[in-house]
Amino acid sequence: MPKFSRIFRKFLISYIVILFIPSIAGYMSYRTSIAVTQSVSIENNVTQLRKSQDILERRMSEVESFTRQLALNQELNVLMNEKGSDDKVNLYGIWKVNNDIKAFSQTNDFLQQFYIYLNNYNVLITPASSYFQPERYYQTFYYKNLPVDEWKKTVLEQTHNREIMPLNSFMTNGVQTSVITYMQSLPLNSFNGTARATVVVLIDEKVITSLLSDLKDQYGGWSHISDAQGHTISLLGINEADVGKLASDHSFDQNKASQFYNDDLVITIRSKSTGWVYQAGIPRQVLMENANKIKYITWSVTSAALIVGLLVGLLQAYRNSSPMHRLLTVMKEQFGKDVAMGRNEYDFLQGNIANMITNNKRLETELNRQVPLIRDAFLKRLLAGEFRSQEEIAAAAAQVNSELQLDAGYTGILQINGYSGMDSVEILNELNAARLIVKQALRDLGGHLPMTDLGADRVVVIFGGMEAEENNEAGKKEIERILKELAQSVFNEYKIRITAALGNPFANAMEISHTYEQARQALEYALHINKTGVLWYSDAHTDSDTYYYPLDMEQRLISTIRVGDIDEAKRIVRSIITQNMDNRELSIEMKHQLNGELKGTFLKLLDQKTFQESDIFENIKNRIVGIQANVEIETIMQELDGIMEALCGLIVSKKNDNHNKTVEQIIHYIAEMYKDPDLNLYRVAEKVERPEKYISQLFKEVTGMNLSDHLEKVRMDHAAELLKGNMYTVDEIASRVGYNSSHSFRRAFKRVLGISPSSYRLSMTE
Template sequence: MPKYSTIFRKFLVSYLIILIIPSIAGYVSYRTSISVTQSISIENSVTQLQRSQEILERRMVEVEGFTRQLALNPDLNKLMNERKQGDEVNVYGIWSMVKQVTPFSQTNDFLQNYFIYLNNYDVIFTQGSAYFRPEHYYQNFRYPDLTVEEWKKEVLGQTHRSEIMPLRSYMSNSKQTSVITYMQSLPLDSFSGSSPATVVVIINEENISNLLAGLEDRYGGWAHISDAQGNTIGVRGISETDAKKLSLDTELDKAKTSQFYNDDLVITIHSDKNGWTYRAGVPRQVLMENANQIKYITWLVTGIAILLGLLAGLLLSYRNSAPINRLLGVMKEHFGKDGIAERNEYDFLQGNISNMITSNRQLELELKRQLPLVRDGFLKRLIAGEFHTTEEIAAAAAQADMRFSSDGGYVGILRINGYSGMDSVEILNELAAARLILKQALTDAVNELPMTDLGSDRIVMIWTVQQEEAGGLAWRQQISETLEKLAQVAYSEYKISVTAAFGDSYPAIMDVSHSYEQAKQMMEYAEFSSKNSIIWFSDSRLETATYYYPLDIEQRLISTIRAGDPDEAKRMLLSVMEKNTENQQLSPEMKQQLVGELKGTLLKLLDQKAFMESELLHTLKNQMIGIQASDALSAIQDEMIEIVNALCGVINSKKNNAHIQMVEDIKQFIAEAYGDSELTLYRIAEKVERPEKYISQLFKEVTDVNVSDYLEMIRIEQASLLLRTDACTVDEIAARVGYNSSHSFRRAFKRVMGVAPSSYRQSINI
């Protein structure tokens, strides 16, 4: 859990909201699927019941058709219209009718049990037999709840028009069952009283129940058929008592086709043909079996998705909040903690970052405003020889946003004539305007020409040229032509007269100050000789009779050796020797003085603290004293180069010792504070009082390891020691060695050690 849990919670809540939205959509889709599945199941159940209704009504129509065929049978009409004479019975006619009606039972299972009663003969005949006394028939086929007289009266003695007796108990050859009875008087137009004949069809309840078996077998439900008066016609899967009780329950809406009653779906349809009511019940769990499968799959998938989404939300919340928390930590260290109490974290960050951006813009504007001053200061330091190494010059040039196209060139001084010794306000203003005009003209003529003011009437110019062409006549000619045109324009338009003096060409940027000193000498010579033209130091070289070793070169040589740069010190020493041997021959006296000056320079360095503590002090001192002016200059040069290298080696050794000590201090601080999860490169730099980039490069150079890698190595080493015991869990060890989470600790441990922490602990215990 991040240190600032508020941001973590805000991220997590936002991810949860995003997760809830599709979950709601999924729930709506799920409810729609359940509703559609339920509707389809109800529709299938209604269709099943309607199919059973159609089959039953078709069978009943066949039964009615059977009675109509009998009504049209001429033999039966003849038989039932005959008058009985005494005890005589038309036996032949009766047996003929028995043979004619027998095949009907083979076409419809509803016609398997029926009889025809002839009133005139008081005879009952069925398929395959005839009973000349109805009592004999009633002995085998009867209703237990009716006596013979009641049976004769209700069934045989009345006129019936497609009349159906509701379900009731029935004995058939001592076998009890339940039947419904269909009764039709013949002829069909019989109205009242006794009719000549009566057709009675006894339909077994099982034949009707079998038509409803699909609802019970498929759904495990029940079915009930009742006539218009509510009497039971057929029942399956439920007792007749429970079925009647359900029909009389006021909570059941008789007008609805489908409705849920208790735990069943009750389907009710009404027949328009005979007024019968067909009612079926399907258990809810069976009906919703498909819907339940959808529900289980939906909840399973939704649950897994929510769980994975929650885990992803936790991970993303931590990953996104951790950088903000670290940024908050840095902000609190620099800007204080009071702002968060009054505002939330985002307002705190927004306010401080906004202030930083505003301050940065103000700083940029201020730097741009001061950039000309920075450039002017850089150029003044450069021509004064205040830089000790080329790296220092490069850094200062980058800070001043200045670039030199090459390392070589010329330094020149441009003087405005006619104002020597004048220092009134009006004169100074006039000189300032003249300098501005001349610098603008030079800028138009030469792009990016470095210039700086020297006093009120002089401008220093640094002309950069290619090193192989430095000192060549082509560049001198080009510079002279440019300045001559400038002088002509300045005089013709502004009445400004100028004089230019140039030093010798410098081969490296470190020699700019030397070329500048030469230009100064030539300007002094021009003032002394009253020359108003362009003069070059190289043109006056042969006129001097002394040795070349100016004071600025000596100071620069001392600074270079103190900086520990042997290559630059060697180059400067060779340059001095070259200046004194090129185009001139030193006299023995001048040679002795030059060698004495060089030895004096080297002896001055030995008075520095860095050399006083060196073991080479006496050796180097004796080596310097042993140099004789009578030796050849080449031998003297080699001897001095050897001494210069030794001096620079002493300096670099001191530097390396200081660097090593600083790295040791950094290691010591890391060893003490590795358990702090807030330990950063900034904190380490603050501890050793050096810039972050400096200590990062220094640590890498000395140890060949990055600071961050070294910190991770120390943490993992300490963690491996703790894992050797069972005193702490992996999560506790992660917190103790400075990791914000056990997950990041496990990844780091496996990256360094090659195995997971738990595996490492197991291998140790084995």
């Protein structure tokens, strides 16, 4: 088959289309899975950021609650309302407040560093100490970018109501950090003028960023918190420059909850209570990690499935298109290369197969119409003795579906009387009708008897299935009854008179022509004596001084010897001798003449090329010529038997040699072509140029094995040899020994050897 034939491509395209339909569905499912995974990842990160927001705002609420508690502290209120002076300082009150606020720094990490400034005493109270000169505190704890005067002016002296100073660099005992500053003036209703006291809470950036550290540690992302004015509250994993760039980029939507910016997913949450803006950035590759796993697995599995599916599609396309292609090739060879293909190969096959079926039915109808003619021709050949063997008769009878029983019976001739010497058209038409009437009436009486016309006024009928004995009175009486009823019936209804003549019984189909000749002689005798009714040859027999050796008998003897049937040849010769010696009174001259006729028959046989080229030609010729008429009849018969045995033996030997050569040719051809999966009986018959049925029967007769069984055995023997090694798999071995299907190979191997191929290989390796 061409590597890329049209039908192969059609099969392959159909398989690819079928393969891609679930692939497209899988791709849609894959896209949905990726989108859902991405959405889930974004939702999880938004949730995590919201949780961090909630925690931070709770902590800031705790800071605010802390300032409210301080506003209610009695000791602090006393200190705030006292009039301060340099000479009188309420040290006890300051000490008492200092002790009261120590506990706060130990319970809340947002309150690790705070102080209270009393404006009336100019005192700064911390959990650890009190500073009567705030400048000294600021020398150790100070903002890097805020001078002391500015600090006092903006932080200590102004009133504050839950104010938060954005992120600033801050020095603590020489250690730099960043803090946001929460400021609240006391009392809480200090809105104008100078506050009596100010609470300042310094919240370390590290404490805030620890709430968002999971985003950086887990995802390698960043976070940024800013107040309502855009001032930075906290930074983690990003610098101010990048934050500023993000804020100034018009392509970035500040109000969108989640969006991709560059290679990061940026989540933005705005607090409704504080107005703070929480932003978190997560790298795309981290966010899509699970999705990428799904993507990798999906693409890997899909690619593998597509590759495997494509390979299977190629294999299936080849397997399914190969028989179709071979069928198309045969069709084109039969109908011509230039025959129109039609729309496609199936139309071509449908059209041609439909034509074949139509032609076959037409031929079958025509053959059925010809069957009566063929059957009639078969009967005429049978009566004329043209068949050379019983097998040939049986084959011809089967061909015409003849119901003739070949075992034994009688041959008879029915003569329609009263038309002798008349040959006008009207008479011939009347005789045709009379023959039809007689045959139909005989069928009604005797069943489906083989019959054929003999001239215009005679019908030959064969009564088969009866004992082949001359004294079989029951059979003869039954035939006489049928024929008498026939004669009476056709006479009463149509005024047709008939005479029936029958020969002696025949023992097999080869004797039918002989009994027919007897019936003909009996009919001539009946016409001679003007007898009607039924006459048997045995009743019509009279002594004669002439020998009996009719031409048809001679022809049958020659034909029988030509096919090598020694038994039938001996039977014919004995029949001739018996007929002449027992039933006739022959003179010496007639005996010599009969002997000469028999010798002449055998000399005619020697004229064939088969006998002329043989080594026994001269010997047989001399034996024939040497037969003397004046010897005993038994001696003549023995010599004739010897001559016939030699001639038939030569014929059989020649036939066997030819048969053996044909069988050897078949065996050699199978040994060469067993790998071809298309090797069959038709191909073998084509090679040896013989009919399929002939070579099938011949191979069975010579080898005792069916040809198909021999082919299977040859394939299994080669398969067994290949299974002894490990070079090929079972499927490859199946292909190498001529099987398209490994399943069929396995079944055949187990049927022939009684074991599966795999088990056989295992047993050979052990």
